[in-house]
Amino acid sequence: MAQINREIFRVFGYFLGFLLLIQIGHAFEFKVGGPTASWKVPSDDSNAASFYNQWAQKNRFQIGDTLLFVYNADVDSVLHVSKYDYESCNTESPAEKFADGHTVFKFNQSGPHYFISGVADHCRKNEKLVVVVMADRTGKHGSSAAPPSPPPSPENVPVPPPSPAPSGESPPSDGAEENPTPAPSEEDSPPNNGASSSIVGVASFLGSVAAFVLAI
Numbered sequence: 001m002a003q004i005n006r007e008i009f010r011v012f013g014y015f016l017g018f019l020l021l022i023q024i025g026h027a028f029e030f031k032v033g034g035p036t037a038s039w040k041v042p043s044d045d046s047n048a049a050s051f052y053n054q055w056a057q058k059n060r061f062q063i064g065d066t067l068l069f070v071y072n073a074d075v076d077s078v079l080h081v082s083k084y085d086y087e088s089c090n091t092e093s094p095a096e097k098f099a100d101g102h103t104v105f106k107f108n109q110s111g112p113h114y115f116i117s118g119v120a121d122h123c124r125k126n127e128k129l130v131v132v133v134m135a136d137r138t139g140k141h142g143s144s145a146a147p148p149s150p151p152p153s154p155e156n157v158p159v160p161p162p163s164p165a166p167s168g169e170s171p172p173s174d175g176a177e178e179n180p181t182p183a184p185s186e187e188d189s190p191p192n193n194g195a196s197s198s199i200v201g202v203a204s205f206l207g208s209v210a211a212f213v214l215a216i
Contacts, residue, residue, distance in 0.1 A: 027064035029104070032129065039071035039078060039117070041125045052129040061133045066106045067115075073101030076127075077118030080105065086114035086130065089123035110135040 032039055033055055042051040069078045079094035097118060098105070107113065110133045117127040
């Protein structure tokens with residue numbers, strides 16, 4: 001019986017590790033506007049002017065995530081444009097145009113991404129969206145930022161001569177520092193995103209299953 005329990009725990013361990021790897025590397029798909037919304041001219045309420053941007057500000061976008069635009073392809077489309085074209089609702093020279101009614105756009109780089117309706121009048125009625133993708137800190141997708149300059153070599157840094165001690169006072173002994181600066185306290189770790197909650201949920205579920213098996 002003990003041997004069977006050990007085998008069960010070993011299998012659960014492999015399975016849990018596999019789930020964690022999937023969860024960590026998982027990219028998310030965001031439906032523009034929310035689960036029940038679609039890509040269209042916002043309603044005429046007080047929040048219409050910033051409906052899509054308010055939705056975007058409530059979410060956290062990373063490289064590899066995707067946007068899902070759902071719309072009526074007979075009367076609308078999606079344009080990926082520059083900041084200038086976004087602000088002026090210029091539909092003449094988009095970087096990309098989509099008109100399939102079920103557009104999936106994948107983020108391949110960080111920074112702001114601008115989207116407008118392919119119908120200029122719709123854009124002027126605030127069917128437009130700005131999504132800011134977080135910078136990649138893992139190095140997996142590369143970075144266009146220049147590397148930081150190396151610190152100067154110690155031999156190239158001029159060392160000022162020590163100031164003479166005032167008369168009647170003895171200079172401090174070598175190696176002893178008066179009023180040492182306290183070490184800075186560690187900063188709080190940033191909050192985890194939704195993936196951490198999912199991992200905890202999976203671990204709790206598997207722990208419950210394992211306890212049930214041992215009780216049999």
